[in-house]
Amino acid sequence: MTAPKILLVEDSEFMSMRVVDALESNHEMELTAVKTASEARTCLETNSFDVIVVNYELPDETGIEFAGSLNKSGTEPSVPIILLTGKKLEPLASDAVDNGVTEFVYKGDHAAADMDVLANRIETVIAAYGTTAA
Template sequence: MIEVSSHPARPSSPARPTVFVVDDDAAVLGSLRFLLETDGFAVRTFRSGTALLNIGSTAGPDCYVIDYKMPDINGIELAGRLRKSDRHVPVILITGYPDENISARAATAGIKDVVLKPLLDENLVKCIRHAIQDHPRA
């Protein structure tokens, strides 16, 4: 007897790019999760740099979005630590506290893009898409 499924096979869909977002502000994390998921990204959030560093071995992201000013470790220091273990995953720094040297310090840590928090929406999504396109996972 041949069994016929009442559920048609779903066409396989390409994997959604994964973004890890690190910010100590729960409201910002929620907003960024909503924004990025709406734009087709899979999102995992972390309330601190330490929480991200302590996740152990897991499938990594296609891009990190990291807040600059956090109580445990700032975003530039976190990016530097991440670079030691995964040199190819792009990092985007977000900040509400820009200063004249932040871009230079970020570049030293391997961060190409710095995005200001009040202007995140489309700027952030564009930066993520470009970063992932420029650094495809092997």
């Protein structure tokens, strides 16, 4: 089985390194990390991914706005989007789902358990949506 290809959109260098290290080392996933929504759009023009993991707070827009821009039609996204946030999920959930976010992961203290939860959510959405990356 080919390693799932994940696009990580995370502006925090610490968090980005933590996610990449944990998912590549412990869960055999292939990650591409960018810091902004704009960089992610550029990356998506020439690359295919199985899942996009996006932080809620980005320098140029929110993760929800980014998801909405990829999913303007209001239908299910062609690539599942997981929102990674340190904020309370309840106030964000409805708007996030309306904009095409598939799943949510709370990033707490960056413990190994948080990375296991993220890996599980990635595997779950790939099982539901299938793999599309070539």
